Amino acid sequence: MLSSENCFTHFKESIDDLALPEHFTFPFYYEPHPLCLVAVKELQTHLNTQTQWQHNFGHTGDEDSAIGKMFGVLVVQNSLGEIGYLSAFSGKVADQNLLPNFVPPVFDMLTQDSFFLAGQKKINAITEQINQLSANPQIAQLQIHLSKTLNTAEIQIEAQRQSVIEGRKTRKVRRTAAKAELNEAQLIALQLELSKESVHDKNQLKALTLHCNEQVYWAKQQLSQLTDAIEQLKSQRKASSAALQQALFEQYQFLNILGERKNLAEIFKGTVHQTPPAGSGECAAPKLLHYAFKQGLTPIAIAEFWWGSSPKSEIRQHKNFYAACQGKCKPILGHMLEGMTLDEDPLLTNPAIGKTIDIIYQDSEMAIINKPPEFLSVPGKNIQDCVYSRMKQQFPNATGPLIVHRLDMSTSGLMVIALTKEANKSLQAQFIARTIKKRYVALLSGLLEQDEGIINLPMRGDFDDRPRQLVCFEHGKPAETKWQVISRKDGKTKVYLSPKTGRTHQLRVHSAHVQGLNMPIIGDDLYGIKANRLHLHAELLVLNHPSTKELMTFSVEAEF
Template sequence: MHSPEHCFTPFQHPIDLQTLPERFTFPFYYDPHPLCLQAAAELQQHLETQHDWQHNFGLDGETETAIGKMFGVLLVQNAQGEIGYLSAFSGKLADQNLLPHFVPPVFDMLAKDSFFLAEQVEINQINARIQTLQADPQLHQLARQRKEARQQGDAEISALQAQIVEARKIRKQKRAEGEETLAGDTLQALLAELGRESIDEKYRIKDLKRHWHERLALLDGQYEALAQVINALKTQRKLQSSALQEKIFAQYRFLNAHGEEKSLGELFSAAPHGIPPAGAGECAAPKLLHYAYQWGMKPLALAEFWWGRSPKSEIRQHLNFYPACRGKCQPILAHMLEGLSVDDNPMLTNPAAGKSLEIVYQDDAMVVVNKPAEFLSVPGKTIEDSVYLRIRESFPQATGPLIVHRLDMSTSGLMVLALTKDANKALQKQFIQRTVTKRYVALIEGDLVQDEGKIHLPLRGDLDDRPRQLVCHKHGKPAETFWQVVTRKDNRTKVYLYPKTGRTHQLRVHCAHVDGLASPIVGDDLYGVRADRLHLHAELLELNHPVTREPMRFQVDAAF
């Protein structure tokens, strides 16, 4: 059983000269406190030297089965007033929930006496029975016979209907000829014979349709008798899985600084569908805070870092620190941080305050501006100040939506806005038809070997951690970028980037992803390491004037 002595780790080196944090870390956007950096370094040393368990992080060249992992450290003061830290990993590690040195999960589904394992066995047995029934040769034979019978029936009915159509034409011709050349009883006999033929054909098509209906009904009944058993098992599985899920949600109960406890189900009751996402409660941060509260420790600061090879879809750099994920952790941490004095949320502060918006060009139809870095293109959820708002205030006579295209908040550079509805329509058409030339300049980490190339990596939003984007070959939208090296200096490379598409964070992901340039843009706080700014700038814009159709070229060099 875990205890505070088991998981509380004193610092290996003196920390007397370090100042303790005044307030707890805002977990969704932070710079790690120096003591958290020291704790993380000690934990990383432990990961490199421990021999209690084995896990392939992909750091030794073996990447086929490599799985990187998010780790967290929580700076705490224990009941004796000592300063140290707790360590945790997200999810499972080495296929285990409990490992020496790390805090346990809030609820251990893998415990021997856990109801989860017993009920999971029952669900697995249902799965096995469903698979056995679905593999039954009789079921597949009946499915094939149903398909073949439908095809044959449709073919025979269509063929007979075609024959009837031709026969009807012949009867019509005979009737017309008879009415011209015959009379009296002879004509009546012909008409009666043609009438009988017509009636016979109606009965033939009716009998054929009935035959195939009965044949298919027999096969459908035989097939449904087997399928009904499978469907009943699927319903049973669904009910048992839902009940087990609700039972698990109730077991995940999280403390906060007031000693209040809430279950996973309660915390996500306001979420879409009221269901927690997969893995909620298994991240490092909730584990750490819950353990600290459980054993009377005071949380002081938090930091989480990635250890190992980056996943194929998302971008995680080895040793980089990352904020808590919003989709899984925000409802949980909002509760768990109650009672703590927490750093302000920097995302509620207007990043454009005190910044001016430079107008590069203007006339009656359009405006071109040089947007500063950390300046919204359009109003956000909590901040109104933006390029849109500034232009709307400066040009109150403007009509239409103004916005033609956008730049990420952290990206600086050229944006064109339309001052009339017709200009907006004309400019948007150019962007849609991709006749606009856009060139970005970026400074990226490392020395690129090649001089130019193309990147094709489809993108979609990360539903668990917006606004981050994922590379997804199944559900992502196509995204293409052409790049060229400009200069190489001091282990950094300046590149030109030409996006053919305009997906959210396209250039940032294409640079940082292992299948792209594998080199994040300097200052990228989402996909790399934060710096004074994101070194990405939209420096060149070429388009046709929306009214005169005259080619226009605008260029503003990057400030970095």
């Protein structure tokens, strides 16, 4: 185990002019404290100059094998009253979880005598057995034989069933004709003969079905003699893996400032999924706090930043700061931060206070409004003030549901409000048919070389870090955005963005993703860098009036 002296780093740069924060950082939405900025600057210098280990972050030009990483700094005070900082990385770097000057993992599963490696070795041995048994060529042959046997049985039984049906039809015809041609004695004799034929046909079908089922049974038996052992090994592997995972959860024990310990299993027991997501406890923030509490260091402020190439699905910009993730870190940090006074959660503060909604058009059926930035469209989890509540006050006699479509809280611009049920139905139909034209204006943090283009990047939610969205070609929903440059100035590009689809955060993701424009919208606090506001505005809306069907165009210029 690394000692406190190995990980506590004294500031090289003077921090005498920097005041300590009053409260510890709220890690899920923050702006880095000046002390953290100095610590990050020194850590990044270390990453650029150290020669003790090698890792391809993407600076070498070999992007295919590049793996960027999240790093973190925790400003702390030691028992002597000295202010310094701790450094950490998420997961592994250079295929290691222990590197000089970085805090160790909460639990080191990679030590030579680790039960985890022993358990993995056992599971790997079972997997090798499964692979060896599965490679038996007889299995493929018997699977083909079983498939053919099943197919032949199905064909033969169906043919016999059709024969029974045809026989039934023929007997019905003979029975009908006999009623007009035969006397009573002859009719009785015919009925007996027809009954015997019916029984014979049914017995033939029954015998054939029994024979075919027997053939299938023996084909399955031959195959199962080879596959049963494989299935037993798979069940054994599954049970061993689950037991190993549970043991691992129990080993990850996290301290808080009160000296209380909780393991992963206990922490996630009360969550929706109950089971910790993969990689839980390996993020930088929990590692930093656990080490500080264990060594008797007092946490002062924390910050995490991305270093290197962005992942293919997520959006991570080199050197940008990021909040702790919701899925893995929030439950853990909820325990670890107990007993500490934190900065206020800004998401609990109503951003709409003091703001008004401009109505730019109104009739008896609909209204067109200009939504301010940082203003919810519909009620949130903690904040009820929104476009919906304001419109309900503005139009108390409206019979429609009011909200037809939404804009992200941070996005400003045009929204249509349905004042009647009939108007809502008409407008909804136009949105579904994609006949309503929407155009946005955005200011990007960079200079685009091309003048226009189309982005096709499928998207889905990031289940481990909501409300973030991911680009996912396997499970994502189609998302298409047309873009066109308006102007270029001072290293920034103003563009029109016209979404064909309306996925959550579509324009923000398509702008920031490396396979999109690779330039976050200025002020994007999720996918870029926070500013005074998100520079994204819905400036054009073209639709047919709900009742008159007149084509109507509305536009409001962006205030940036």
